[in-house]
Amino acid sequence: xxxxxxxxxxxxxxxxxxxxxxxxxxxxxxxxxxxxxxxxxxxxxxxxxxxxxxxxxxxxxxxxxxxxxxxxxxxxxxxxxxxxxxxxxxxxxxxxxxxxxxxxxxxxxxxxxxxxxxxxxxxxxxxxxxxxxxxxxxxxxxxxxxxxxxxxxxxxxxxxxxxxxxxxxxxxxxxxxxxxxxxxxxxxxxxxxxxxxxxxxxxxxxxxxxxxxxxxxxxxxxxxxxxxxxxxxxxxxxxxxxxxxxxxxxxxxxxxxxxxxxxxxxxxxxxxxxxxxxxxxxxxxxxxxxxxxxxxxxxxxxxxxxxxxxxxxxxxxxxxxxxxxxxxxxxxxxxxxxxxxxxxxxxxxxxxxxxxxxxxxxxxxxxxxxxxxxxxxxxxxxxxxxxxxxxxxxxxxxxxxxxxxxxxxxxxx
Ligand SMILES: Cc1ncc(COP(=O)(O)O)c(C=O)c1O
Numbered sequence: 095x096x097x098x099x100x101x102x103x104x105x106x107x108x109x110x111x112x113x114x115x116x117x118x119x120x121x122x123x124x125x126x127x128x129x130x131x132x133x134x135x136x137x138x139x140x141x142x143x144x145x146x147x148x149x150x151x152x153x154x155x156x157x158x159x160x161x162x163x164x165x166x167x168x169x170x171x172x173x174x175x176x177x178x179x180x181x182x183x184x185x186x187x188x189x190x191x192x193x194x195x196x197x198x199x200x201x202x203x204x205x206x207x208x209x210x211x212x213x214x215x216x217x218x219x220x221x222x223x224x225x226x227x228x229x230x231x232x233x234x235x236x237x238x239x240x241x242x243x244x245x246x247x248x249x250x251x252x253x254x255x256x257x258x259x260x261x262x263x264x265x266x267x268x269x270x271x272x273x274x275x276x277x278x279x280x281x282x283x284x285x286x287x288x289x290x291x292x293x294x295x296x297x298x299x300x301x302x303x304x305x306x307x308x309x310x311x312x313x314x315x316x317x318x319x320x321x322x323x324x325x326x327x328x329x330x331x332x333x334x335x336x337x338x339x340x341x342x343x344x345x346x347x348x349x350x351x352x353x354x355x356x357x358x359x360x361x362x363x364x365x366x367x368x369x370x371x372x373x374x375x376x377x378x379x380x381x382x383x384x385x386x387x388x389x390x391x392x393x394x395x396x397x398x399x400x401x402x403x404x405x406x407x408x409x410x411x412x413x414x415x416x417x418x419x420x421x422x423x424x425x426x427x428x429x430x431x432x433x434x435x436x437x438x439x440x441x442x443x444x445x446x447x448x449x450x451x452x453x454x455x456x457x458x459x460x461x462x463x464x465x466x467x468x469x470x471x472x473x474x475x476x477x478x479x480x481x482x483x484x485x486x487x488x489x490x491x492x493x494x495x496x497x498x499x500x501x502x503x504x505x506x507x
Contacts, residue, residue, distance in 0.1 A: 178313025
């Protein structure tokens with residue numbers, strides 16, 4: 095037996111043990127972590143325990159309210175630590191999109207300001223940008239980050255599209271369609287050097303929980319990024335509805351709250367509003383599903399129990415390389431990345447015809463068919479492809495059997 099299969103088996107054994115805490119992964123081969131991560135049994139229990147506690151001790155009561163304050167603080171602190179940042183820089187939100195909308199609506203736009211957005215962004219974010227441009231009379235232009243597939247340099251692509259009046263640059267840290275990783279610090283540096291008012295908003299849907307953002311060289315303050323919007327329900331495998339936004343302290347004051355409520359303000363002795371809270375809480379509006387916070391922390395803790403963020407990221411890359419290499423060896427399959435494996439858990443590929451064109455309808459059909467076999471993948475629209483996500487929770491054996499199943503399917507093409 096080769097060394098590789100020995101070490102694969104050893105590694106799979108530790109993961110298989112760890113996965114016993116995820117009933118949600120039983121009886122299926124799950125490759126949709128970039129859409130939503132499965133919750134562990136402990137995180138689910140934390141969620142129901144919190145809901146029960148709220149009802150048992152309140153629901154509205156001094157002790158409950160005090161506990162919820164502490165929960166918020168602990169959650170901002172845990173998230174901040176995972177991003178190498180300070181708790182004051184964190185706003186608790188519901189998801190990535192809400193986090194993006196905070197600076198999008200909150201920046202002090204001047205008519206004619208320019209927004210530069212990458213061409214691999216999520217439709218929800220694009221739609222918000224278009225509406226803001228319409229309301230405030232802004233110009234939008236798109237930069238071709240899809241050219242990275244042809245070897246383009248992302249820093250050069252972005253730099254060439256900056257204008258003197260560029261107010262905001264919007265891009266993802268990991269591109270959700272190709273799995274490519276952008277060099278964030280270098281990009282932020284050229285954007286900040288462009289003009290004093292140029293800011294960078296990052297959609298971190300695919301990077302938080304997968305990249306080792308608490309490690310030196312990765313930490314958000316080191317990158318200089320202005321806004322970094324994320325969610326807990328993807329790579330952290332937390333509950334749906336708990337996410338966050340990091341805001342660089344230097345740009346907090348220029349970003350005005352748009353939705354406003356009691357969680358974001360200070361009040362005087364008569365209960366009258368006196369101003370914003372001094373930190374990221376100013377964008378948290380009012381009553382929400384507080385029970386989600388402890389469940390998110392539990393999900394993060396459980397991942398750390400298996401290994402630190404660097405170890406988890408390393409495993410993600412080892413596994414995505416395995417999948418990429420296996421898929422690349424198949425005829426009728428073309429990986430979007432042709433020269434190197436993705437530096438992330440996102441492996442996107444196409445089933446191609448004799449003219450090397452993607453067979454979009456067939457891809458949709460196959461993903462549907464595989465779901466009936468409890469193999470979970472998804473299709474993407476741009477470019478039309480199938481995306482398989484691997485997590486540190488994935489098993490090498492699971493990846494091998496996916497490759498085998500795709501081989502069978504592709505052989506019939
Ligand atoms: C890149 C990217 N941005 C935004 C979203 C939307 O995430 P949310 O529902 O947390 O707002 C997703 C979800 O798939 C995504 O992949």
